[in-house]
Structure formats: C-alpha cells, structure tokens
Amino acid sequence: MTERIHATYWLETGVDPQLAADVIAGEQSSGTFVALRTETPELKARSGARVERLDVLDRADTPSLPGGIESKVYTRCALELSWPIENLGPSLPNLMSTIAGNLFELRQVSGLRLTGLRLPPSFARAYPGPAFGIDGTRRLAGVERGPLIGTIIKPSVGLSPDETAQQVKELVAGGIDFIKDDELQGDGSHCPFDERVRAVMRVVNEHADRTGKKAMVAFNITGDLDQMKRRHDLVLAEGGTCVMAVLNSIGLVGMHALRRHSQLPIHAHRAGWGYLSRSPELGWDYAPWQMIWRLAGADHLHVNGLRNKFSEPDDSVIAAARAVLAPVMPEAPMPAMPVFSSGQTGLQAADTFAAIGCADLIHTAGGGIFGHPGSVAAGVEALRESWVATIEGVPLERHAQRHPALAAALGFWR
Amino acid sequence: MTERIHATYWLETGVDPQLAADVIAGEQSSGTFVALRTETPELKARSGARVERLDVLDRADTPSLPGGIESKVYTRCALELSWPIENLGPSLPNLMSTIAGNLFELRQVSGLRLTGLRLPPSFARAYPGPAFGIDGTRRLAGVERGPLIGTIIKPSVGLSPDETAQQVKELVAGGIDFIKDDELQGDGSHCPFDERVRAVMRVVNEHADRTGKKAMVAFNITGDLDQMKRRHDLVLAEGGTCVMAVLNSIGLVGMHALRRHSQLPIHAHRAGWGYLSRSPELGWDYAPWQMIWRLAGADHLHVNGLRNKFSEPDDSVIAAARAVLAPVMPEAPMPAMPVFSSGQTGLQAADTFAAIGCADLIHTAGGGIFGHPGSVAAGVEALRESWVATIEGVPLERHAQRHPALAAALGFWR
Numbered sequence: 001m002t003e004r005i006h007a008t009y010w011l012e013t014g015v016d017p018q019l020a021a022d023v024i025a026g027e028q029s030s031g032t033f034v035a036l037r038t039e040t041p042e043l044k045a046r047s048g049a050r051v052e053r054l055d056v057l058d059r060a061d062t063p064s065l066p067g068g069i070e071s072k073v074y075t076r077c078a079l080e081l082s083w084p085i086e087n088l089g090p091s092l093p094n095l096m097s098t099i100a101g102n103l104f105e106l107r108q109v110s111g112l113r114l115t116g117l118r119l120p121p122s123f124a125r126a127y128p129g130p131a132f133g134i135d136g137t138r139r140l141a142g143v144e145r146g147p148l149i150g151t152i153i154k155p156s157v158g159l160s161p162d163e164t165a166q167q168v169k170e171l172v173a174g175g176i177d178f179i180k181d182d183e184l185q186g187d188g189s190h191c192p193f194d195e196r197v198r199a200v201m202r203v204v205n206e207h208a209d210r211t212g213k214k215a216m217v218a219f220n221i222t223g224d225l226d227q228m229k230r231r232h233d234l235v236l237a238e239g240g241t242c243v244m245a246v247l248n249s250i251g252l253v254g255m256h257a258l259r260r261h262s263q264l265p266i267h268a269h270r271a272g273w274g275y276l277s278r279s280p281e282l283g284w285d286y287a288p289w290q291m292i293w294r295l296a297g298a299d300h301l302h303v304n305g306l307r308n309k310f311s312e313p314d315d316s317v318i319a320a321a322r323a324v325l326a327p328v329m330p331e332a333p334m335p336a337m338p339v340f341s342s343g344q345t346g347l348q349a350a351d352t353f354a355a356i357g358c359a360d361l362i363h364t365a366g367g368g369i370f371g372h373p374g375s376v377a378a379g380v381e382a383l384r385e386s387w388v389a390t391i392e393g394v395p396l397e398r399h400a401q402r403h404p405a406l407a408a409a410l411g412f413w414r
Numbered sequence: 415m416t417e418r419i420h421a422t423y424w425l426e427t428g429v430d431p432q433l434a435a436d437v438i439a440g441e442q443s444s445g446t447f448v449a450l451r452t453e454t455p456e457l458k459a460r461s462g463a464r465v466e467r468l469d470v471l472d473r474a475d476t477p478s479l480p481g482g483i484e485s486k487v488y489t490r491c492a493l494e495l496s497w498p499i500e501n502l503g504p505s506l507p508n509l510m511s512t513i514a515g516n517l518f519e520l521r522q523v524s525g526l527r528l529t530g531l532r533l534p535p536s537f538a539r540a541y542p543g544p545a546f547g548i549d550g551t552r553r554l555a556g557v558e559r560g561p562l563i564g565t566i567i568k569p570s571v572g573l574s575p576d577e578t579a580q581q582v583k584e585l586v587a588g589g590i591d592f593i594k595d596d597e598l599q600g601d602g603s604h605c606p607f608d609e610r611v612r613a614v615m616r617v618v619n620e621h622a623d624r625t626g627k628k629a630m631v632a633f634n635i636t637g638d639l640d641q642m643k644r645r646h647d648l649v650l651a652e653g654g655t656c657v658m659a660v661l662n663s664i665g666l667v668g669m670h671a672l673r674r675h676s677q678l679p680i681h682a683h684r685a686g687w688g689y690l691s692r693s694p695e696l697g698w699d700y701a702p703w704q705m706i707w708r709l710a711g712a713d714h715l716h717v718n719g720l721r722n723k724f725s726e727p728d729d730s731v732i733a734a735a736r737a738v739l740a741p742v743m744p745e746a747p748m749p750a751m752p753v754f755s756s757g758q759t760g761l762q763a764a765d766t767f768a769a770i771g772c773a774d775l776i777h778t779a780g781g782g783i784f785g786h787p788g789s790v791a792a793g794v795e796a797l798r799e800s801w802v803a804t805i806e807g808v809p810l811e812r813h814a815q816r817h818p819a820l821a822a823a824l825g826f827w828r
Contacts, residue, residue, distance in 0.1 A: 028598065030569040032780065038581070039569045047604065065692050067725025079570030080757030086604045087571045092637050093601035096663035097685045101597055104688025105724040112688075155453045157501045167452070183515055184442065186508040190461065190500045222507050225639075227672045242675040249510035251665005257639045271511045274518025274526075278479050279693040310519040311481025365448065 003120035006052065007099040007157035007288070012111030012281060017054055020108040021079050025049035028103055030081060047087055053080035063110035074110050079086045089287040090126040090253050092292055095119075104282065111196040111281035117288035119295075121331045127256070127295040129334030132265035133359045137299060137337055140241040140265065141216040143177050146391060148216070149384050150178030150364035152341070157184045157270050161191055165199035172207040172215045174377030175192035175370075175384075178362055181220035183246050183271045191280075193219070193231055200237035208239075208259030218244035225254060229261050238264055247293055248272035259297025267339070269299035278311065286316070287323035292338075294328055300337045300362060306351050308342035325356060337362055344368055345413040346386025346396065346406065353390045363387070371412050374405060382409030417499040417534035421486035421702070425493045426695060431468055434522040435493050439463035440633035442517055443497060444824045459637040461501055467494035477524035478695035488524050503603030505539040506666050506706055509533075518696065525695035531702035533709075535745045541670070542708040543748030546679035548774045551713060551751055554655040554679065555630040557591050560692030560805060563798050564592030564778035566755065571598045575605055584623040586629045588791030589798075590783075592776055600807050607633070607645055613651035621651075630715075632658035632681035639668060641661070643675050652679055661707055662686035673711025681753070682712035692725065692730050700730070701737035704720065704750075708742055714751045714776060720765050722756035732769040738768060753774055758782055759827040760800025760810065760820065767804045777801070785826055788819060796823030 018177030026032070029049035030039050033368035055078045063074050083198070088094040104112050114193050140149050150170060153164055171179055188192040197219055208214035221231035221243045228250070232243050244267040245258060259268060276283045290301050303320040321340070327333035338361045340352060345368035353359060365383055383407040387398035400407040419588040427434035440446070443463035444453050453459060466789050469492045477488050546554070555562050567578055585593055600605040611633055624629035635645035635657045641663070646657050659672060660679040672680060690697045704715050717734040718726050728811060735754070741747035751773050754766060759782035779797055786793030799820040803813035814821040 013669075030572040032568055035569055036784075038573070038577075043569060044610065047569070051561040066726075067692070067727065085602075087598065087602045088600050091568060091600055091637050091641075093638065093660065093663040093668075094598075096602075097597045097636065097660045098685075100662075101660070101685035102688065102724075104686075105726060106688075107723065107725045109725075154450055154458060155461070156446065157450070158444040158457040163452075182510075183511045184501065186502050186505060186511075188501045188503050205421050222511065223505055224507065225582075225667050227505075228667070233768050234444060246507065246511045246515070248514075249507040250667040253639050253642070253664040253668025253671070254507075254666070257667070258670070269511075271515035273518065274520075275514060275697045276689065278481070278518050279696050280480060282693050282696070283689045293682055309480075309521065310516075311521045311523075312519060313481065370450075393563075 003122055004082040005095065005099070006082045006118040007082060007114060008116035008209055009079045010076065010111070010113040010115050011109065012060070012074050012076045013108055014069045014074050014110055015108050017056060017075050017077045021051045021054050021207055023106060024049050024103050025081055027106060028081070029087060029096055029140050035379040037393065047084065050082045051079070052082050053078065064276055065110050067107065068110035069107050076111070085120055085122060090122040092127060092256065092296055095292070095307060096252065100284070104286060109396045113281060113283055113285060114288050117291050119329060120350070121329065122196070123295060124329060126331035128297070129328065129332065130297055130299040130336050131259065131262065132299045133335045134337050137216070137265050141177050146283060146359050146387050148177040148362040149380055150180065150362050151176060151369050152180050152182055152364055152366055154182070154366055156182030157188065157191070159191060161195040161199040164196055165203050166192065168200050168217070169203045170376045171380070172204055174380040175213070175362065176215050176380050178216045178218070178364070180218040180244055180364065183220060185220050185268045186222055187227070194234060197234055197238055197240065201240055206360045214241065214324045216241045220244045220246070222246045222249050225257055228254070228258055232262055232264065235409070240264065242267050244269060246271050247298070252292070252296055255293065255296040255298070265299035267300045268293055270302045286320035288330065290320070290324055291328055294336050295335050298336055300339050303338045305340040305344045306348045310342055319401060321356050321361070325358065325360065339364065345411050346383050346409060349386045349390040359387060359391055368413060371381060372405070372409055374408055374411060378405040378408060381405040417536055418496040419499060419534065420494060420496045420532040421508065421528060422530035423493045423495070424525070424527040424529050425491045425523065426474070426488050427522055428477060428483045428488050428524055431470060431489050431491045431773055435465045435468050437520060437522045438517050439465050439495055441511055441520060444517060451531070461498065464496045465493070466496050467492065479524050480522065482524035483521050488825045490525070499534055499536060504536040506541060506670065506710055509706070510666065514698070521731040527695060527699060528702050529699045531705050532742060535743065537709060538746035540574050542711070543709055543742065543746065544711055544713040544750050545673065545676065546713045548751050551679050555591050556627055559773065560801050561773050562591040562776040563794055564594065564776050565590060565783050566593060566594050566596055566778055566780055567599065568596070570596030570781055571602065571605070573605060575609040575613040578605065578610055579617045581730060581828060582614050583617045584790045586618055587793070588789065588794040589627070590794050591628050592630045592632070592778065594632040594658055594778065597634060598684045599634050600636055601641070608625070608648060611648055611652055611654065615654055619653050626657065630655045632656040634658045634660070634661050636660045639671055640667070646672070646676055646678065654678065656681055658683060660685050661712070666706070666710055669707065669710040669712070679713035680711055681714040682707055682716070684716045697741050700734035704734070704738055705742055708750050712750055714753050717752045717754060719754040719756045719758045720762045724756055735770050735775070739772065739774065741820055753778065760797050760823060761827050763804040765802045773801065773805055782827060786823055787826060788822055792822060795819040
C-alpha cells in the first residue's frame with residue numbers, strides 16, 4: 001500500500017461542503033477548474049487527493065473572509081484530505097506547496113485553516129529532525145532536570161557589544177541557564193555580530209572556567225546562508241553552545257541547510273507567527289507548522305506563555321506547547337523543547353507544569369528577573385525556586401518561607 | 415544622515431492610535447512591554463523606530479481580529495514607521511523580522527496589514543535582484559515584443575515524463591513561447607524530475623533545431639538547496655532556459671542561495687499567497703512582499719489574472735502587476751516580469767494592457783488554449799493574435815475577421 005500524507009483543515013464554504021472539499025482536493029492534486037480529457041479515471045485514482053473525512057460543525061449567515069461565492073449560509077466543517085507520497089516524494093518544500101498552496105484563495109472557500117498534519121515515515125528518513133532536542137540541550141546547558149531558566153537581552157537593539165556583555169555578566173553571575181538575543185538583533189553596525197559574540201563569550205567562558213557552569217547563549221545568526229554558516233562557526237569557535245534563527249525570515253530551505261551545517265542546537269524563533277495565525281478563519285494552527293520545522297531541524301520552538309502580553313489565549317499556548325512535546329510520528333518522535341516567554345514570572349510555573357505534564361522547557365523572563373528588588377541573581381533564583389516548588393507540588397507561598405528571593409519576588413510578580 | 419527603512423501599515427486599534435503606533439515602534443526596536451532603565455534617551459534616539467505618519471481613516475465598533483484590548487471604538491489608520499539601517503544592516507531576512515515580526519499579535523492591534531516598503535540603496539548593493547528580468551527573459555524566449563504566450567502542464571500531477579513530453583510536443587508545435595510545470599509537480603516517483611526534464615527538453619530541442627524557436631520551460635526545481643542546485647544544473651545541461659521555485663515553500667534564504675547559483679531566469683511562484691493575504695485586515699499586500707523577493711532574485715512573479723477563478727478582485731490583481739513593474743527603488747529598478755494566469759483567455763488582453771500600460775508580461779492560459787475547437791496551435795495563435803489586436807488598438811472582432819483561429823476562439827472564450 002502506498003504511503004499517504006494526511007492534512008486536516010477547518011473549512012468554511014458558501015457552497016455544498018462536499019463540492020468544496022472535492023474542489024480543494026482536485027486543485028491540490030490532479031484536477032483543475034475545467035474537466036480535462038487527460039485526467040483519466042486511472043490517473044485520478046492514482047494521483048488525486050482523497051477526501052478522507054468531512055464533518056459539518058456549524059453554520060453561519062455571513063462569510064468569515066471576503067471574495068468567496070455568495071450564499072445565504074456558510075457551512076463550517078472539519079475536513080481531512082490525503083495525498084499519495086508519489087505525487088511529491090518526502091520533500092518538505094513540496095509538502096508546503098501541496099498542503100498549503102493555492103487553496104486559501106479558492107472562491108469555494110470563505111475560511112480555511114490548516115489544523116493538523118500526519119506524515120508517513122519516509123519524511124523521517126529524509127529529514128533527521130533536531131540534532132540535540134531536549135537531551136542534547138540539557139547536556140550542553142548543564143541542567144539535568146527542571147526547566148532552563150532564561151532571559152532575553154533588552155533593549156532588543158541599541159546596546160553595544162560591551163553593554164551587551166555587561167548585561168550577560170550580571171546574568172551569568174546570577175546563575176542563569178539560558179540567554180537569547182532578541183530576534184531584532186542581527187548584525188547591525190552598532191552591534192556587529194562578531195564583536196558581540198566575542199564580548200559575550202569572554203564573559204560566559206570566564207564564568208564557566210571559574211564555576212563549571214556555562215550558560216547557553218542563543219546568538220541570533222539569522223541572515224543569508226553564507227552569513228549564517230560563518231556566524232555559526234564563530235559561535236562554535238568561541239565556545240558557544242547555541243544559535244538562533246528566525247524561521248519565517250529564513251524559510252525552510254535555509255533551515256534545512258543550517259541544520260546540515262550546524263554543530264549546535266538551533267533555537268527557532270517564530271517572529272511573524274501573527275500574520276500566519278491571528279485570523280482564526282485563515283492560515284495555520286501551530287501543530288502542523290511546528291512539525292514541519294522540527295523535521296527541518298528546530299531544537300527549541302517558541303510557544304508564547306500563559307497570561308502573556310500578546311493576544312494569544314492560554315488554550316492556544318498550551319496546545320502549541322503540547323504539539324512541540326508530542327512525537328512528530330510514532331516511528332520518529334524528534335523531541336524538541338518548547339520556549340515560554342512574554343510576561344512570564346514564577347507565577348505561571350504551576351499552571352504551565354500542570355498543562356504540559358513535564359518541565360522539559362525553557363522559561364524566559366525579562367521583567368520577571370530584572371525587576372527583582374534584590375538583584376538579578378535573586379530574580380534568577382526566585383524563578384528557579386518557583387519551579388522547584390512546582391515540581392515538588394508545594395504552594396509558592398509555603399516554599400517562599402524558606403527562600404527569601406522567592407518571597408521578595410512574589411511581591412513584585414503580582 | 416543615516417539611511418532609514420520605511421514601512422507602511424493599515425492599522426486598526428482599540429486604544430489611542432498614537433499609543434498603538436508607539437507600542438509597535440517600540441516593540442520592533444528598542445522598547446518592550448515595561449520601561450527599561452537601559453533604554454536611555456540617547457539609545458532610543460539612535461535605535462528606536464520612528465512614527466513618521468499616522469492618519470486616521472475611519473472607525474468601527476467591532477474589532478476585525480480577536481484577542482485585542484476591548485474597546486467601544488476601533489480606529490483604522492494609515493501608519494508609517496521608519497528604522498535606522500544600523501539596527502539590522504541591509505539584510506533581507508533581518509528586514510523580515512523587523513517589519514513583519516512580533517507585531518501582528520500585539521493586544522494594541524485588532525488589525526494590521528503591511529501595505530508598503532521603501533528601502534535605502536544599501537539593500538540594492540547587498541542584493542543584485544533579478545539576473546535576467548524582462549530583457550533577459552525576452553532574449554532567451556526569443557520574443558522581442560508583446561507578451562510571452564504561455565501555458566501550464568495539466569493535470570498538475572499524475573502524468574508520466576513521456577506523457578508530459580507528449581503534451582509539450584503539441585504545444586511547441588503550436589508555437590508556444592512559455593510552458594511551466596504546475597507548482598505541485600516536483601520530483602515524485604511517478605514523474606521523476608530528471609526523467610521529466612530529459613523527455614521534455616528532447617522535444618523542445620528537436621523543435622528548436624528544426625525551427626530556431628526554443629520555447630522557455632519553467633521546470634519546478636523547488637526542493638532542498640542541494641536538490642535545487644542539482645536540478646538547476648540538469649536543466650542547464652539539457653539546454654533549458656528557466657527554472658521555477660515556489661517562494662513560500664523555499665523561503666528567503668533558499669531564494670537568495672538559488673539566485674547566487676543560477677545561470678537561468680527564476681520563475682517565482684506564489685503558492686500559499688492566500689494565507690498571507692486573504693484576510694483584508696491581516697498580513698501582507700503584494701507590493702512590499704514582491705519587492706523583497708525581487709531583491710532576492712525573482713525574474714518572473716505571479717500576479718493572478720483579471721476575472722480570475724480565485725477570490726482576488728481585479729483591482730488587487732492590477733495593483734500587484736503594477737508593483738512588479740515598478741522600480742524597486744530609483745537607484746535600482748530591478749525590473750521583473752508579471753505572470754498572469756487563472757481563467758485567462760484573449761478576452762482579458764485589452765483590459766490587462768490598458769491597466770498596466772505595457773506588454774512586458776507572461777500570459778498563461780490553460781483551457782483558453784487547449785479548449786480551442788481547432789487545435790492547440792490554433793489556441794496559441796488565437797491568444798497571440800488577441801495581443802496583436804490589443805497592442806494595435808484594434809477590437810478583437812475586427813481583428814478576427816482576418817484571423818480564423820481568433821474568430822473560432824471568440825466563440826468558446828465567451
């Protein structure tokens with residue numbers, strides 16, 4: 001039996017749902033707007049996409065998106081399509097064109113969102129997935145259990161290399177596990193990449209030599225391919241343990257080429273995710289999207305955070321984190337680490353742990369660490385102790401009685 | 415004076431528009447959710463994004479997108495921001511993170527669409543743009559004036575290499591200028607890329623040897639980087655004159671790397687454009703999007719077609735085509751060729767010509783050619799004659815009196 005690719009969609013249509021499903025399946029395989037004498041029944045049976053499931057969910061009297069065929073009623077459905085692997089082979093770029101190509105603009109569609117993806121094992125043979133994942137990240141960061149306690153250099157841009165290194169110095173002295181560049185920080189003339197890496201790694205290495213603890217710093221190497229490779233090589237040469245790339249900015253081919261070159265974990269930033277997802281009736285759910293990037297090699301994937309400062313609701317954040325922790329496929333789990341950020345403090349630890357059932361994550365806080373009335377070190381300790389309490393099932397207030405840094409943090413976190 | 419990057423947005427917000435604009439500018443440069451002691455006035459003056467213009471357009475009482483700050487009134491504005499080039503340098507991937515990063519999901523935003531982009535000359539020094547453009551394409555296709563008359567192999571997938579070559583044989587015998595793979599046709603096991611190229615180019619070369627006319631075939635080389643390079647090299651070795659890539663499937667880094675490698679024009683497909691654009695209150699206009707891809711090296715860019723079969727209205731199609739024909743910047747025009755497709759026949763020629771003011775385009779028709787009651791050759795001739803009439807300013811009906819193929823086409827095109 002041939003291997004098949006399965007994708008699920010939330011579909012809204014002003015025409016008969018079965019017709020809309022058939023049009024989408026046809027448009028994304030052997031059909032087109034007009035009947036073709038060359039699309040023989042044999043060809044269609046072999047190469048056509050199949051409507052595997054079509055369940056009506058509800059109806060609306062106005063369309064979610066403009067430009068569709070006008071109707072008095074718009075039917076919303078759960079749709080599952082499948083394609084034979086022979087149409088495209090196990091290729092992530094061609095998978096993109098197939099499952100998310102010219103279908104969102106069909107007139108038979110007034111809303112379409114890609115909600116799920118199931119890939120055959122040949123994709124796992126073609127793409128090795130994350131080179132480090134959870135275990136490799138823990139090993140390099142020296143964090144055996146619990147989350148990596150992390151932060152982001154701020155202001156996002158504007159600091160010089162020395163000012164950046166000064167901030168890193170405070171953070172590593174405070175015992176932080178993980179630091180990242182902001183996604184806006186690349187290789188601008190005011191903070192050139194090479195100088196920044198050298199200045200920061202001098203501080204990180206000095207601290208590691210003295211204490212044995214080397215903080216993982218995700219340097220944003222986003223750029224053209226040769227730039228990314230060269231920047232990766234510099235980070236590696238300077239003793240760094242992580243590189244960061246902005247997925248929507250580099251694209252799938254860039255990510256795959258970086259994965260092949262990289263000897264370090266790839267911290268994958270999702271900047272731009274909003275334009276792919278903010279309209280509930282269009283675009284992408286995080287589950288299928290992150291699966292493609294994990295196959296391409298992402299070790300860490302951003303999932304926002306509970307009670308974040310953006311517009312994403314908590315249930316969406318949790319679904320995203322669970323997707324990152326779920327196996328890509330039974331034959332190839334390819335575990336990656338979810339990264340929680342945005343308005344995070346120790347107050348979100350217990351709910352986050354309860355929702356995802358493990359502490360295999362990176363928890364980054366900015367104000368939640370730097371705002372501590374004691375010191376940056378106390379801010380790091382407070383966030384870490386909130387996770388100790390969470391994993392032990394002890395209420396924060398009780399744990400705080402024996403941990404003054406946490407006690408002081410509870411005041412300003414609230 | 416420092417070079418600055420300018421981007422314009424359509425913004426809808428539930429808060430004071432000036433506040434929303436400041437939040438976006440801050441989030442995408444030196445600010446963040448909380449005031450930072452390290453964001454000094456000097457740093458902000460040097461590295462902060464600037465609100466250059468904020469014009470209120472109208473107001474609504476419901477938000478376009480969910481998740482924003484609730485309000486009784488939502489204000490829609492035209493917003494222009496600018497950034498100093500020092501923040502990121504002339505880097506297209508980092509430009510993406512800056513102008514289209516973490517801003518669409520802000521709670522101060524209930525609608526945000528990137529509508530325009532103006533880049534400083536340093537980008538043109540860093541990125542050479544299309545290697546062939548309009549002139550190079552005309553030279554390779556042997557079409558001195560008027561549009562390239564083109565078509566797409568159908569069914570999109572399912573034909574074998576020999577069946578594909580058979581279809582190409584009919585088309586080149588009919589005098590076609592341009593043929594493209596469907597974006598779904600990659601390197602599947604039923605129609606392997608190498609076999610397809612060899613079979614098709616045998617037909618194209620034989621015809622060219624006999625007649626001196628070599629049709630341009632855009633082979634879809636979309637894949638991982640090594641695959642794309644190898645496929646490009648095969649097309650070149652077999653005497654082919656064009657390669658095609660699906661932009662959203664390969665990403666910016668892939669496109670840039672392909673441009674550096676390619677010795678052939680790159681036909682850029684926009685499959686997936688719907689998820690970036692179908693919601694009018696979110697995502698991307700085509701003008702800024704295509705500018706980025708032209709800088710990265712796209713020679714031909716799809717713009718849909720007038721009275722197309724998709725949901726895009728004609729004014730949007732025309733705006734897209736004009737954007738592709740407009741200079742990237744005064745210092746570096748980087749002309750590329752718009753590709754019109756979807757439900758196209760000779761009936762759209764006059765309106766298309768009137769709207770864009772030139773015939774520097776590729777006009778592809780499927781049913782408009784294959785459906786001709788005479789032959790494929792008559793279909794090609796009819797479409798070409800419709801452009802002859804258009805450029806000469808002669809009504810189709812009158813021109814058809816001396817061109818039976820066009821006369822026969824007028825019947826079935828209507």
